[in-house]
Amino acid sequence: MREFATVILAAGKGTRMKSGLHKVLHPIAGRPMIDHLMASAAQLGPARTVVVVGSGRDQLESALADRAETCLQEPQLGTGHAVQQAQDGLNGFDGDVLILYGDVPFVRAETMRAMLDRLHADDAPAVVVLGFEPADTLQYGRVIADADGRIEKMVEHKDATEAERACRLCNSGLMAARAADMFDLLARVGNDNSQGEYYLVDVVNVAREDGRHSAVVVTDQPDEVTGINSRAELARAEAQWQGVKREEAMAAGASLRAPETVFFSYDTQIGRDVTIEPNVVFGPGVSVADGATIRAFSHIEGASIGPGCEVGPYARLRPGAVMEKGSKVGNFVEMKKAVLGEGAKANHLTYLGDAEVGAGANIGAGTITCNYDGYFKHKTVIGPRAFIGSNSALIAPVRIGADAIVAAGSAVSRDVDDGELRMVRAEQLVKPGWADRFHDTMKKKKAGEDK
Structure with missing residues (x-):
């Protein structure tokens, strides 16, 4: 494997958790969810780990200590903007970049490896996207790809045609690209959308405009890309x-x-x-x-x-x-x-x-x-x-x-x-008949009160 860095997005406010604890620090099986993710990535030996923080920054920096670098996203202008904040922290790094999400903790090491391996296949895609096929496609964006996994189009659910919505291959949001490619593509992503945000997924569209293709890797375990928001x-x-x-x-x-x-x-x-x-x-x-x-x-x-x-x-x-x-x-x-x-x-x-x-x-x-x-x-x-x-x-x-x-x-x-x-006991004191006399006295007293 080529040298790679992980960029973990964890700047969201997590308002649906209704908690003073940062969302990605909530435990699963006694371990913060972000630590589950980092442990999986650690199996592949990343050269660098950068966590993009925002709300709850102090909590995250304290929890991570020296296990990762952090960079601040403020204001928060979308996932593409979040990844851009890691650029300075990766200055001079010329390996691959794997984009992960702190609230998607169950991604397996073998899935991460498959994404990085696909990035260096003979057809050299500009970007690799992790796709999945959930039981219910809900509002997920779709990945339209050919039999070889080359992406023809990525479309949000609300913008998809009925034919495109019939496609069951969905976008998990996880991506891999060479560092130089990732930050060059992100620099040209615009925010001309209803939210006025810079979306990470748009790097695929920018690469297409350059005449380059992107590829999708499909996990056979959709549960590993389960996100946690509540x-x-x-x-x-x-x-x-x-x-x-x-x-x-x-x-x-x-x-x-x-x-x-x-x-x-x-x-x-x-x-x-x-x-x-x-x-x-x-x-x-x-x-x-x-x-x-x-x-x-x-x-x-x-x-x-x-x-x-x-x-x-x-x-x-x-x-x-x-x-x-x-x-x-x-x-x-x-x-x-x-x-x-x-x-x-x-x-x-x-x-x-x-x-x-x-x-x-x-x-x-x-x-x-x-x-x-x-x-x-x-x-x-x-x-x-x-x-x-x-x-x-x-x-x-x-x-x-x-x-x-x-x-x-x-x-x-x-x-x-x-x-x-x-043997350490007090000497036993014995008073013969004392208990009988006590009971007789108390019974008579109680009978008098009951009259």
């Missing part, structure tokens, strides 16, 4: 992405009991023979090793789940949670920045935060690691094969030794040695 379209894009990810997970050997209820993040890694029960949500940064079981209604984010582990139901794993081989967390257990050693168990109603639990340890129901003193976080270390009785509070920093036992109901604030039993 909350409803964002939800449909999420559903589209999740559907693809679920199919990929099952094809790779995972069992999803109710696929439509499982939600993955953009970077979720699922091994073979993993079983995922209904209503499980994965946030970013999760890996699940072979043979693990994720039971219903669990929420997992930033966690590593080892081979043969069991999670849930109704468990929550937060960032930094690590479950080693064969360990188990059960219902209403929460882990944060904690390691559960091989074969260790925390089966019920437990919080493990800033903790390290040794192999084979058993954490009883209702146990909590008291990791926060109001100012700082502190660590709890539980040795291998230790047994922590139910309803215990381990007040960090504290260390429980190997094979130690903490009696149920204990509040442990000092280290426990290996093999030691620690």
Whole structure:
């Protein structure tokens, strides 16, 4: 491939989103939509990436950091005018230019490559347009092309004849051209139209006036050019992405009991023979090793789940949670920045935060690691094969030794040695007959009030 640059248009105001967040920063599967697009382009190794910004410029520049150059389109006078703003940023660049849209996030790397390859075919088109054939052509502009993909005419829906509207090949708006050609053609695009704007599509018409032809590449997956302009379209894009990810997970050997209820993040890694029960949500940064079981209604984010582990139901794993081989967390257990050693168990109603639990340890129901003193976080270390009785509070920093036992109901604030039993309870007070006398007194009092 020749050296190429991507120019991503993201200057629109996104008013239909009705949001203070820039449109292209709205997440799909936990990742801003523009990052989905940039990740696909990155597979081809662009020499430069320029993002055209406008409204919400500060948000975009902060989110992009040093991953892309930005240029400002102000005022916003159409798509052709937007691409022109990237010219200074690409000054001296003599490779190809690929025009993408920040709100069209699902364009595949192979589609981008096909556009760039077509640009350098033997017939050397001036411009390559990405076309698609949607189920409903709606108001899309049409691409009239011959059997070899040479464009004979591009026409907006409102200007098309009935015969032209019968053509199902539509214009996605994505284009590729050599940098010198793109900016030369754009310099001659006019704005003599009802909107008074400079349209990118008109570069094809200008090239035709020069006696040069343009070509169309047609995607076989129309959904990849889906644009997102509203909350409803964002939800449909999420559903589209999740559907693809679920199919990929099952094809790779995972069992999803109710696929439509499982939600993955953009970077979720699922091994073979993993079983995922209904209503499980994965946030970013999760890996699940072979043979693990994720039971219903669990929420997992930033966690590593080892081979043969069991999670849930109704468990929550937060960032930094690590479950080693064969360990188990059960219902209403929460882990944060904690390691559960091989074969260790925390089966019920437990919080493990800033903790390290040794192999084979058993954490009883209702146990909590008291990791926060109001100012700082502190660590709890539980040795291998230790047994922590139910309803215990381990007040960090504290260390429980190997094979130690903490009696149920204990509040442990000092280290426990290996093999030691620690019981921290108040002395039980017994008053025989007190409860019977109390009930008799209260019943008589209530009866008097009821009269």
